[in-house]
Amino acid sequence: MPIPPLTGAILSGGQATRMGGTDKGLVKVNGVPLYQHVLARLRPQVSHIIISANRNIEEYQKSGYPVFSDSMDGFNGPLAGILTALENSNTDWVLFSPCDTPLIPDDLADRLWNNRGNQLAAYADDGHRAHPTLALLHTDLITPLRRYLLGGDRKLMIFLSQQKATPVDFQNSPDAFRNINTLDECNNWNEQK
Template sequence: MTAFTGVILAGGQGNRMGGQDKGLLVLQGQPLYQHVLRKLRPQVNIVLISANRNIDRYQASGCQVVTDSMPDYPGPLAGMLSGLRHSKTEWVAFSACDTPWLPHDFVDRLWQQRGTAPAVWVKSSQRDHPALALVNCSLADELEAWLLRGERRLMQFLREHGGHPVEFLDPESSFRNINTPDDLANEETLP
């Protein structure tokens, strides 16, 4: 059996949420990241949370919290780099903290469809979801160099380094992410 580390990406600035820490926004009585943790934890051996503020609140989950090694919130790739550097397993499954309806087997399906690629990500019927990815730790040095060059495009990095999308035929709602206060309000009314 291959062991996996799961990383919840919760280190952003929350610009579209008025600067609020998106992972801690409450949906149906729980912080957003807790919904993701509940879905991700059974799929991996250990879960890390990538966060840059409210560290103590994330640590209350019992998960190790890792912070960006690069200043100024350089985006999800910086959280991925921290996750890869802190992982004790060869493979790391990533999920954004704002995707509460993840499929219960998305890590296994990425693993089964990766072929020999060092990275794969979810592609739903409508679009790619590169923050829902499975990445080999061997890409850490190349990712660090990419970030140091000022690059921030996640999917371009994954593609240029041998990755490919994995098609998921799940309902599009499985990959819905919550980016704005309106998105959050709309999710509260859904079952």
């Protein structure tokens, strides 16, 4: 089945506590901000791009793409950014990636779309662990997600389970989901490349 138009959403709104509070998406890897590596992988797979960020908005706007801050105050974590991206999407489906996963698969959209079944959500699983922020979600999930957050819940996997989201097998590309969480990991990555 052909993939419909998708909006790609880069989640850059976290507090990056393991990076000492440094804005993770703007940390440079091989001289390029981390989120730009994700952007380069996401761009060919989608029709539109939006960025979820809660600080350094002007820096992210230099990408030329719309930047949105969390629409609900006091909700830390990826679900708040996911809700905001769904609310601001130009398309019915949104492909999500965190800003700290620079090697996302070139076929992420295709595989999530074609293996989602009839569900409104699908997420990547590399056979060792789930990667719920690498996901494809339909905008029909806006209302249940807002309700979930207003109920005080924050756990992304619980929300996806409640929505009967489909885990999609990416066992053949485990390195694609390597993420950078600390400045040491960033420096090691720079040295490896």
